[in-house]
Structures are given as C-alpha cells and as structure tokens.
Amino acid sequence: MKSKLNLDPKVIDSARQHAASIANSMQEFIDRHTTVSTERTILRLLGIDGIDDVETPLPNVVVDQIKEAGGLPRGVSYWIGNAMVQTGLQPQEIAEKMSKGELDITKLETTSAEKAEAAIMPAIQKSLEVINAQKKAREDYLERLGESRQPYCYVIVATGNIYEDVIQAEAAGRQGADIIAVIRTTAQSLLDYVPYGPTTEGFGGTYATQENFKIMRKALDDIGEEVGRYIRLCNYSSGLCMAEIAAMGAIERLDVMLNDALYGILFRDINMQRTLVDQYFSRIIIGYCDILFNSGEDNYLTTDDAYESAHTVLASQLINEQFAVVANIEEWQMGLGHAFEMDPSMENGFLYELSQAIMAREIFPNASLKYMPPTKYMTGNIFKGHVQDALFNLIAVWSGQSLQLLGMLTEAIHTPHMQDRYLSIENAKYIFNNARDIGSEVTFKDNGIIQKRAQFVLNEADKLLADIEEEGLFSTIEKGKFAGIKRPYEGGKGLEGVCLKDEQYFNPFITLMLGGAK
Amino acid sequence: MAKCETANTSVDLTKVKPYGDTMNDGQMEMTFTLPVPYGDEADEAARQLVKKMGCEEPSVVYSHDMGGGYTFFVVYGKCQHTIDYSTIHVAKVESEVMERDECGKFIEENIGRDVIIIGATTGFDAHTVGIDAIINMKGFHGHFGLERFKNVISINMGSQVPNEELIAKAKELHADAILVSQTVTQKDIHIQNLTEMVELMEAEGLRDKMLLLCGGPRISHELAQELGYDAGFGSDTYAEHVCSYIITEMVKRGRI
Ligand code: B12
Numbered sequence: 053m054k055s056k057l058n059l060d061p062k063v064i065d066s067a068r069q070h071a072a073s074i075a076n077s078m079q080e081f082i083d084r085h086t087t088v089s090t091e092r093t094i095l096r097l098l099g100i101d102g103i104d105d106v107e108t109p110l111p112n113v114v115v116d117q118i119k120e121a122g123g124l125p126r127g128v129s130y131w132i133g134n135a136m137v138q139t140g141l142q143p144q145e146i147a148e149k150m151s152k153g154e155l156d157i158t159k160l161e162t163t164s165a166e167k168a169e170a171a172i173m174p175a176i177q178k179s180l181e182v183i184n185a186q187k188k189a190r191e192d193y194l195e196r197l198g199e200s201r202q203p204y205c206y207v208i209v210a211t212g213n214i215y216e217d218v219i220q221a222e223a224a225g226r227q228g229a230d231i232i233a234v235i236r237t238t239a240q241s242l243l244d245y246v247p248y249g250p251t252t253e254g255f256g257g258t259y260a261t262q263e264n265f266k267i268m269r270k271a272l273d274d275i276g277e278e279v280g281r282y283i284r285l286c287n288y289s290s291g292l293c294m295a296e297i298a299a300m301g302a303i304e305r306l307d308v309m310l311n312d313a314l315y316g317i318l319f320r321d322i323n324m325q326r327t328l329v330d331q332y333f334s335r336i337i338i339g340y341c342d343i344l345f346n347s348g349e350d351n352y353l354t355t356d357d358a359y360e361s362a363h364t365v366l367a368s369q370l371i372n373e374q375f376a377v378v379a380n381i382e383e384w385q386m387g388l389g390h391a392f393e394m395d396p397s398m399e400n401g402f403l404y405e406l407s408q409a410i411m412a413r414e415i416f417p418n419a420s421l422k423y424m425p426p427t428k429y430m431t432g433n434i435f436k437g438h439v440q441d442a443l444f445n446l447i448a449v450w451s452g453q454s455l456q457l458l459g460m461l462t463e464a465i466h467t468p469h470m471q472d473r474y475l476s477i478e479n480a481k482y483i484f485n486n487a488r489d490i491g492s493e494v495t496f497k498d499n500g501i502i503q504k505r506a507q508f509v510l511n512e513a514d515k516l517l518a519d520i521e522e523e524g525l526f527s528t529i530e531k532g533k534f535a536g537i538k539r540p541y542e543g544g545k546g547l548e549g550v551c552l553k554d555e556q557y558f559n560p561f562i563t564l565m566l567g568g569a570k
Numbered sequence: 571m572a573k574c575e576t577a578n579t580s581v582d583l584t585k586v587k588p589y590g591d592t593m594n595d596g597q598m599e600m601t602f603t604l605p606v607p608y609g610d611e612a613d614e615a616a617r618q619l620v621k622k623m624g625c626e627e628p629s630v631v632y633s634h635d636m637g638g639g640y641t642f643f644v645v646y647g648k649c650q651h652t653i654d655y656s657t658i659h660v661a662k663v664e665s666e667v668m669e670r671d672e673c674g675k676f677i678e679e680n681i682g683r684d685v686i687i688i689g690a691t692t693g694f695d696a697h698t699v700g701i702d703a704i705i706n707m708k709g710f711h712g713h714f715g716l717e718r719f720k721n722v723i724s725i726n727m728g729s730q731v732p733n734e735e736l737i738a739k740a741k742e743l744h745a746d747a748i749l750v751s752q753t754v755t756q757k758d759i760h761i762q763n764l765t766e767m768v769e770l771m772e773a774e775g776l777r778d779k780m781l782l783l784c785g786g787p788r789i790s791h792e793l794a795q796e797l798g799y800d801a802g803f804g805s806d807t808y809a810e811h812v813c814s815y816i817i818t819e820m821v822k823r824g825r826i
Binding site for chain 1 (some may be wrong): 571601602603605634637640642694695696699700702728729754756757759787
C-alpha cells in the first residue's frame with residue numbers, strides 16, 4: 053500500500069532495526085535471571101492455588117520457603133519435580149504440605165535436573181491442555197457468535213466490587229461494547245502477591261484475582277450469547293505480579309491484557325531488572341494463549357507533552373513490538389498503544405493527531421493498534437468532553453485503529469457510570485458508521501501539515517532509538533528519556549525478588565510455549 | 571400592539587433561581603439513570619422524581635433503554651426553589667497572591683532565611699502531575715514551580731509516599747511547610763489518608779510547628795480545614811498561590 057504520509061521506508065526500517073537490537077541486547081540479561089514472581093507463575097500454571105491459614109497464597113508460600121533456604125537460583129520447576137520424585141505427591145499436595153509445615157522440599161534428597169524435569173512434565177502437559185482448551189473455546193465462540201467490526205468498542209468497569217462490575221459490564225455488552233476491561237484497584241501493582249477469591253472492596257478499580265476473572269468471564273460469555281457477539285475480557289498483566297496474572301488470564305480465558313515492558317518501571321517505580329525479567333515470561337504466556345497484549349505508551353503523554361514527545365511514543369511502540377517478537381507473539385496480538393492527548397486549544401491539533409494515528413497504522417500495518425482517548429485535557433465540562441471524544445472517534449475510523457478505548461465525558465470526575473458508557477458507545481458507533489470509508493477516500497496534500505508532521509515524528513523516533521541502542525535501555529531510563537521520569541537501576545520496588553539462575557535451572561514452560569507448540 | 575417592554579434583567583439576589591432564556595424561568599436540564607425497565611412507567615417515574623426535586627412541568631425529552639432493566643433519561647423542569655445569594659459565605663484562602671519575584675523579595679525582607687517546603691503525593695496515590703505542577707521548575711500553564719522561586723528550598727518526594735516517610739523527611743529538614751497531594755477520591759480514600767496524616771503529625775508533636783497544606787482536583791479549602799489542615803487548594807492552583815500563602819502565614823504566626 054502506498055504511504056499516504058509519504059513516510060520513508062528506509063527510516064522505518066532503520067528505527068525498527070535499532071529497536072530490535074535494543075530488545076535483543078536485553079535478552080542476554082533476561083536469560084540469566086529469574087524472579088520470585090516468575091517462579092510463582094510456574095507454580096500457578098502447574099495448578100497450585102489456594103491460601104494458607106494467614107491468607108498467603110500458596111505460590112508465595114512455596115517460593116518464599118525455597119528462597120529462604122537459598123534454593124531460588126535452581127528454580128521451582130526443579131524443586132517441585134524433585135519433590136514429586138522423592139514423595140510421589142502432586143504439585144498442589146506438595147504446596148499444601150509446605151504451607152502446613154509438614155514438608156521442607158529443599159531438605160529432601162536431590163535427584164538430577166533431568167529426572168526432576170521428567171517428573172514434572174506430565175503436570176506441565178496437563179496445564180498446557182487446560183490452556184489449549186481455552187484457546188479452542190475462544191475460537192468456537194468467535195466462530196459461532198462472531199464479533200463486531202474494528203475499531204472494537206472497548207470500555208472499562210471499575211466499581212471495586214466484582215459483582216457490581218458484572219452489572220456494569222452486562223449493561224455495556226448490551227449497549228454494544230466489544231471489550232470490557234476490569235480496571236485494577238489502586239496499588240495492586242505494588243503487591244508482591246495476587247489476592248485470592250472474589251473481592252468486593254477496591255479503590256478506583258477491582259482486585260485482579262483468579263476468581264474475579266472467572267466470575268467476569270462467565271458473565272461476558274452469557275451476555276455474548278444473549279447479544280450474539282463474543283465479548284472480550286481484558287485485565288492487567290502488569291506490576292510486581294505481571295507474569296502470574298498472565299497465567300491466570302491464560303487459565304480463565306482473558307482475551308486482552310495490558311502488558312508493557314516499561315510502564316511499571318516508569319509509572320509505578322518498579323525496579324527495571326525485575327520488570328524486564330517478568331515481562332519476558334508474561335509475554336511468552338500471552339503469545340502462546342492467543343491473548344492480545346496492550347502496551348501503555350499512552351501513559352507517557354499524561355506526564356509529558358503529546359506534541360513535543362510524540363516520538364517517544366513511537367520509539368516505545370517499536371521497542372514493545374520487538375520485545376514481543378522475541379517472545380514469539382504474532383503481529384495481530386500486538387495491541388501497541390498510543391493516544392489522543394494534545395491540548396485542545398492547540399491550532400491544528402486535530403491534524404497532528406490524525407497524522408500520528410495514520411503514521412502508527414502505516415508503521416504497524418498488521419498490529420491491533422490500541423488507541424486511547426483524551427484524558428489529560430478532559431475537564432468538568434462534560435459537554436466539551438463529549439466533543440473531544442467525538443474528534444477522537446473520527447480519527448480512529450479514519451486511520452483504521454483496532455481497539456478503541458472509548459473516551460468518557462466524565463473522565464475528569466469519576467470512573468464511568470453506566471450512562472457514560474452508553475453515551476460513549478453511541479458516540480463511537482455513530483461516527484464509525486457515518487464516516488466508515490473516509491480513510492480510503494481521502495488523501496493528503498504533498499508536503500502539507502499532515503505529511504510533514506508524521507515524517508518529523510518518525511525521524512525523531514529513529515534518532516532516539518539510535519541513542520538508546522548506543523546508550524543501553526537501562527541507562528536511558530536512568531536518564532529520564534521516557535515520559536521525563538528517571539529511575540535508577542538498583543532503585544524501585546521488587547529488586548530483592550530478582551536472582552541469578554544457576555546452571556541447572558530450567559523452566560519447561562518457556563521452552564514449550566516458545567518452541568512452536570503453537 | 572403590546573406595549574414595548576425591555577427584557578427583565580434585574581435579579582433579586584435574595585431569591586435566585588436558574589435562568590434559561592427568561593428571568594426566573596427556573597429552567598434546568600438533568601440526566602440520570604433509573605434502575606427500572608424502559609417504557610412509559612419509566613418515563614413517568616423520572617417525571618415524578620424531578621417534580622419531587624422541586625421542578626414544575628417536568629418533561630422527559632429523551633429516554634433510552636440501557637438493557638437489563640436500566641433506563642437513561644434527559645429531563646427538563648422549572649425549578650421552584652430559590653437561594654439567598656446575599657448571605658452566602660465560602661471559606662477561601664485569604665492571603666494576598668504575590669507574583670514569583672515578589673515572593674522572593676517578601677521572604678528576604680520579612681523572613682530573612684530560606685523557606686523550606688516539602689511535598690508528596692501520599693498513600694497509594696500515584697498521580698504526580700498536580701504536585702509536580704506546584705513544585706517542579708517547569709510549573710504549569712506557564713507559571714513556574716517553587717523550584718524557581720528565590721529563597722525557597724523545595725523538595726518533591728514523588729508519589730505513593732507513606733505519610734510516615736513524608737513526616738520523617740519534614741522533621742529531618744526542619745520544613746516550614748508540608749504539601750500533600752491527593753487525586754484518587756473513590757470511596758473517600760483521600761479523606762482517610764489525609765486524616766491519618768494529621769493524626770501522625772499531632773502524635774509527633776509537629777502539627778503546631780509546620781504549616782500543613784493539601785491539594786488536588788477534589789480538594790477545597792473548606793474540606794482541608796475540616797480535616798485539620800491549614801489550607802487546601804483545588805484545580806488551577808499555581809505555585810505563587812501556594813508560596814504566597816505559606817510566607818504570609820509564617821510571618822503572621824511569627825515563624826521566622
Ligand atoms: C494523568 C492521570 C493518570 C496518570 C498519572 C500519571 C502521573 N504520574 O501523575 C496514570 C495513568 C498513571 C493514572 C493512574 C490512575 N488513575 Co488517573 N488520571 C489521570 C488524569 C487523566 C489527569 C490527572 C492530571 O494529571 N491532572 C492535571 C493536574 C495538573 O491537575 P491536578 O492534579 O488537579 O493538580 C492541580 C490542582 O489540583 C492542584 N494540586 C494538586 N495537588 C496539589 C497539592 C498541593 C499541596 C497544592 C497546594 C495544590 C495541588 O494544583 C495542580 C495545578 O493546578 C485524570 C483525569 C482528569 N482529566 O482529571 C485521571 C484520574 C484522576 N485517575 C483516576 C484513577 C481512578 C486512576 C487509577 C486509580 C486507575 C487504576 N485503577 O489504575 C490509577 C491510579 C493508581 C494509583 N496508585 O494512584 C480517576 C480518579 C477518580 C477519583 N475521583 O477517584 C480519574 C479522575 C480518571 C477517571 N475518571 O477515572 N492516572
């Protein structure tokens with residue numbers, strides 16, 4: 053397809069090359085390390101679930117005991133496999149005994165890594181079967197019920213109470229939503245465990261727990277049957293437990309997960325080493341499970357200026373794309389993020405937004421681009437806000453976005469009420485339908501404002517990526533080149549959970565999920 | 571032909587009511603959702619509700635079935651209540667606002683040493699843009715932040731800072747004023763957190779030694795005072811507002 057923006061394919065290639073080399077250079081670091089939450093993820097995939105009598109999740113109980121005994125560098129796959137050999141018990145039974153103080157798996161006799169791996173393999177195969185069944189279920193639903201045209205209408209629920217969320221989500225489904233995201237409660241990203249069971253108390257969102265996932269999945273499947281359309285479920289594979297939540301999402305058939313290589317570092321002050329190791333495993337799971345991931349570039353524009361820093365969004369999208377390539381994620385699964393966040397008082401701001409949105413589409417033709425609505429310049433003037441959202445919707449249909457996170461007229465005030473979602477879905481559907489083919493009808497003036505803007509942003513992104521490639525990703529973040537936020541290599545939360553693997557470490561899921569098992 | 575009259579523009583400030591296009595027509599537009607199924611009964615329910623709220627001639631101009639037994643309404647009505655505007659009193663930060671340079675000069679002349687201000691977004695709140703707008707060099711809407719103020723030393727501890735840590739730092743640096751920013755207000759989490767801050771300050775015996783200010787989009791001066799803060803600042807606050815208040819109060823209270 054001819055570029056409407058007259059973008060130079062050589063510059064696109066160059067930028068992508070820099071990003072690939074940045075992602076690959078991190079891989080060496082990632083491969084040498086594991087983390088407490090990466091290890092807990094293995095346990096969750098093995099089906100270890102439940103809590104002890106002080107409500108510590110069993111995956112934490114097991115990993116903490118192994119860590120205290122100094123066994124973490126060998127990895128839980130070894131320790132559980134070894135315990136299976138020595139005791140003949142299944143992973144869940146082992147975890148339960150450990151939680152009651154009846155078993156210390158690091159004190160058992162030890163067998164070789166090969167034997168431990170052979171012992172654990174059947175449990176791993178069983179876990180993959182569960183996930184494969186969920187992939188199949190999704191395919192069947194899509195086949196039988198079908199889905200809407202893109203851009204998908206994507207809305208959030210955030211009441212804090214999963215049962216209340218269900219009511220809101222059902223209403224949104226009936227009103228035409230295609231994707232429902234359950235926003236997570238404030239600060240869950242900083243918990244180094246995943247809470248257990250159904251929850252009814254959250255602030256600005258609802259806890260991501262496996263039971264909550266299950267409850268919402270069921271509700272959306274039921275509504276999907278009622279309205280004759282598959283409704284996708286989204287949650288956050290982010291924070292200190294990003295990989296564990298990806299595993300929960302795999303098991304409970306989430307369709308979309310927020311997952312960003314840098315977000316936690318920049319916006320939640322999570323240690324960068326920890327995040328990069330965890331994002332790798334989480335993305336492998338996401339890739340394997342046919343989940344669509346969403347990266348969080350839109351957030352940069354909440355602390356940085358959308359016009360000045362547009363190139364950081366593109367640079368980060370390319371980095372996120374390349375981290376995804378390493379994790380064997382297909383292009384359609386890449387929900388690369390960007391946002392409509394320019395100051396509405398800016399002259400020609402609409403033209404710049406349009407230019408950047410089309411640029412994203414041209415640079416990532418097969419990605420499922422996720423377009424985020426105006427948030428920062430939304431005010432208590434809900435009427436103007438509804439117009440801002442309309443302009444955003446027009447650009448989405450014009451530039452062929454895939455996932456449209458609908459703007460809410462009440463964005464500056466509260467998490468959405470039921471009627472806000474209705475109004476925003478109506479706004480989007482009206483515009484998507486009314487301007488459906490505008491993108492293929494309109495071309496742009498050569499060297500006009502729109503073309504020049506995109507070319508400029510692409511060039512700047514290419515330069516920034518060249519800098520990062522030379523400087524290294526870690527030190528780029530230390531210097532505050534993303535979102536204007538500086539984070540130290542040894543700073544932030546969760547560093548104590550990172551450790552070097554020893555020679556006999558193994559994680560069969562990585563091999564199997566990456567290894568063409570798809 | 572009717573007598574030529576001019577529009578009635580005179581307002582009785584002791585009996586104010588909404589204005590549509592004619593003085594005292596009381597016109598109001600409302601939107602809301604009722605948990606009842608769409609239909610004539612739903613419209614009637616919305617009409618009666620608006621009537622109970624004190625609006626005559628309620629008229630449901632639009633209603634929509636949101637599914638699952640919920641209906642959305644747009645309703646017009648003529649408000650019958652009135653407000654005595656002439657007796658209204660609103661708590662406001664009383665200090666006079668000085669420009670940035672004037673603040674620097676005021677400190678030099680009246681305090682004679684650097685003023686130490688320390689701020690953070692506390693609790694689990696991760697929103698930094700507001701506190702950054704007040705403290706950081708760059709400021710907000712073309713108004714520089716406290717870091718650019720002469721004779722002011724300001725420290726921004728960032729977000730998700732526990733109250734204890736903010737207090738410890740303030741103690742260590744002998745701060746003159748503490749700034750607390752709160753954005754997330756769901757389930758009144760900000761009230762809990764702001765209250766805890768005051769209690770900790772009191773327990774440490776610091777409450778009378780430092781000025782304690784809070785701010786955020788849903789914070790008002792009145793709320794701040796109720797919670798035991800010296801002052802509260804809402805949307806569109808700039809560093810000069812905050813600095814002017816602090817230095818004026820310091821002089822007033824003899825903390826120089
Ligand atoms: C940017 C943003 C974010 C960014 C924040 C990035 C960052 N580093 O700050 C990100 C994406 C990280 C984010 C996350 C979340 N957000 Co947010 N966010 C916003 C947004 C879009 C803009 C806020 C903003 O920056 N305003 C601009 C600043 C300059 O204005 P301000 O804060 O009011 O500050 C001014 C004054 O209030 C005052 N001021 C502020 N603080 C202080 C302090 C003192 C001492 C003084 C004197 C003055 C003062 O001076 C400032 C300058 O004038 C708003 C929506 C909106 N349009 O308002 C939602 C919003 C605030 N977020 C919201 C929510 C719920 C969240 C989350 C909890 C969502 C979730 N479940 O994950 C998380 C927070 C997680 C956490 N742990 O806190 C809700 C809050 C609802 C509520 N009332 O409780 C809002 C309203 C969106 C919504 N409709 O749901 N968010």
